Amino acid sequence: MLIRSLALTDFRCHARMQLELTAASAPGGVAIIGDNATGKTSVLEAIYLLSRGVSFRGSSPSDVIRHDKDHALVVATVEVQNEASRYAVQRGRAGLEIRIGGRRDATVLELARALPIQVMDPRAHRLIDEGPVHRRRMLDWGVFHVEHSFLHNWRQFQRVLRQRNAACRRGDRKQLRAWNPAFIESAQRVDAARRQHLEALACSWRERVNHLLDDELNPVLGYRPGWPKHAALGEALEDAESRELDAGYTVVGPHRADIRLQLGGRQVRHQASRGQQKALVMALLTAQVELVAEQLGHSPLLLIDDFSAEWGVAMRHRAVAQLQQGSAQWISTWLDAPGSDLELAEMFHVEHLARAAP
């Protein structure tokens, strides 16, 4: 996908803002430059809203509406496989209104399917140093886009998990066992899709990490299914049964899955510097974006907030070079202009993007 134009109205600090991009911005890269608090992140946030219906900042949905206004509006022309369509998302205080082309009743799910957008914000290190929920979310974003049945399978698994948890809470051993076959069946579907996706990513991730860190630090990307590696899920459930009845919830299964990241034989979380962590996450997201592009037949869009944070000149050069070898359009924000030697396809100063009132 390729964003060709973006217009914001009453979105955070932007009363009116207009961005026009050329086809050259994929994969050449776009930089939005500006001082602190000039609204750079808000532009990325608006693009993300187009795909997910929510912000990546994790604030309340109506926080994106400009103070003292009733609605925030994001309109974009997006080209997918040479066909341009208009997407509009209006966030009101009471809810969301989505238009795709001339149609008013579009859903967030349709947006998510149509516009695969991945984001790397300054909190991306959470993928490494916080809990597995962030890593599962990242993994599932890719699987959702390449495996059409994944959403259905994941929802089915969640339904069975809720029933099984209720049986645990009631201490009902018989019901708990009765749910096991359905739990195992749906869990295995979710697990197989995730495992396949991660295995397909691992090699490209390794190469990207070695290039970014300019070293051979033996990066390892592994998958943890959420139960002991050498046991079948059925056995793991049998072993965990008493613990589950005590705890009141299901302790093994894909809801406990995780990704293992190692560098030089050690857990990344315990030894990588902030700059290295950012490089590892960048490698993970770009490898995933390229994999999704290959399997989906068109490239997702990658948003990178505060591109140069934590990185010195050499790392910035390697990261830009790597992104430019890919197929995806990537839109990034910068406090200081990237420098002419980085040669991004298009650069904008955020203050110059404000539209005159009609």
Ligand SMILES: Nc1ncnc2c1ncn2[C@@H]1O[C@H](COP(=O)(O)OP(=O)(O)OP(=O)(O)O)[C@@H](O)[C@H]1O
């Ligand atoms: N709902 C809102 N209405 C009006 N202004 C807002 C709203 N929400 C946030 N702002 C303001 O928008 C400004 C821009 O925020 P944003 O985070 O996009 O800036 P930025 O250029 O990315 O900054 P930095 O480089 O410091 O991260 C801030 O001054 C913020 O206070």
